[in-house]
Amino acid sequence: MKKAKFFILILILLISSCAPSLKEIPQVPKEAIEAERLKQRKIALFTYFERKEKLNQVWYNLIVGSAPLCKKKIKPVYGFEIHDKEMYKEEDAKLLTEKFVLDKNPTVWYIHPNSPAFKAGLKINDKILKINDREVKDSRSAMEIIKKEKNLKLLVERNGELVELSMESLEGCSYEVELIFHESINAWAAPDEKVYVTTGLMRFVQSDEDLALVLGHELAHHVMGHITKKMGNIILGSLIDILIAITTGVDTQGTFQQLGALVYSKEFEREADYVGTYIAARGGYEVKNAAELWRRMAVEFPSAISDTFLATHPSSPERFLFI
Structure with a gap:
């Protein structure tokens, strides 16, 4: 036994002596690591804005095309987006100055190519100084004016010169869209009257038509009042949970609240x-291949092929045949 332990010890020593020393591995300078980190961060930011631009373009077409469906949920639409440097972390703001003009005042970062803003002559990186003769100091105060006014008169600074522009709005559904960093392939209509889209979904969709179908689906939840109805079902389920707890002392652990969320899902x-x-279709997109999107979803999420009682969505085969 002692001999066996001795030979094992010798073997370990031999292996250790043959292994390369950690001191021999070249060390990467901290400056090089930091430079690469910033480069990757810049690529991530620029890619995010490219996806956000695509998202905004499709969303604009949908909310303008579907304005008659939105009844009282209507807002003036001009087809441009603004930002300012206070909206970003200091590091991100510095990186974004390679692509955009960033200032305390709002500047334009996106213009839809067939919008009132585009037709009025607004340009990317225009700095907005006044809206309808009112001075604006940041994007938030600017948006408060823009979302209420049916006509805009802008005073902008462009390459050191002052330019006056006027535009008349179009009507559009008042719901908003927001892109969030997340790897999941998902989009959902939320109670705050927004539609949230993940960067994972933006990678998944293969065309503007695909994206229009996904966004159209989520916008339909708002237009048809599904979110309000679903929240009502959840509240009713919660009240039943509370009533049972008060009258019987039994903790249902939110069972009826969960069931309420499934009612009519x-x-x-x-x-x-x-x-x-x-x-x-109202947004101008071809929909004859709409069902193919759900086939691709079925490949990505095989569990959706099977139908179960508690599933909140129709199964992929059912969706394909229904559409």
């Missing part, structure tokens, strides 16, 4: 598929 989704396809 499939029906809502079917309606959103149908109305969403119509919304995409």
